[in-house]
Amino acid sequence: MTPPPIPLIRAAGSHREVGRQIGVATAAEMRRMAEAPFDREVIERYRAVTAEHAPWIVEELDGAAAGSGLDPLAVFAASVEELAPAEAPTGCSDLVVTGARTADGHLLVAHTNDLYAEDEEDIVAVEWRVPGEPVVFTLGSGLWISVGWNDAGLSVTGNEVSPNDERVGIPRLLQVRDVLTRRTLSEAVDAALHP
Secondary structure (H helix, E strand, O other), X not given: OOOOOOOEEEEEOOHHHHHHHHXXXXXXXXXXXXXXXXXXXXXXXXXXXXXXXXXXHHHHHHHHHHHHOOOHHHHHHHOOHHHOOOOOOOOOEEEEEXXXXXXXXXXXXXXXXXXXXXXXXXXXXXXXXXXOOOOEEEEXXXXXXXXXXXXXXXXXXXXXXXXXXXXXXXXXXHHHHHHOOOOOHHHHHHHHOOO
């Protein structure tokens, strides 16, 4: 059976407005993701670090919480997969083919997103248009990005590896969003390696 097409959300405006639009469009998915119990004190520590270093990301999440009618801290908690009680599925694959090897000379990037079957229905495509930033196209579970590309030519795909740093900081899922706002590879690497 052919799966249904992936829904496309076009969100534009300030970070808060973009978040609100995505929250409205993906309220049911966000509700499922944000219903897990969490330790408020620990999540507040992650949120404080993120607010200090990337306040615009917190604005997007708070906008999404408002758009979906959810507690902003619960939405933030769903962004901290480092604390997830269950292991994520493994086996994602990435493939990049350079222009010299393609029929039309373009660089091709592909990614398999190995999720649990029940999660596939929650995948959405989002076009993010925030003034002053590259236009971004992502695939993920509602607000939470799995893979993305921007019109500056950067792509974030990747196989999740086990982190060797479990200190409180900016959650990996939110760093992906930060990387996709960058215009150069050097800027993207700096965002990915934020201390």
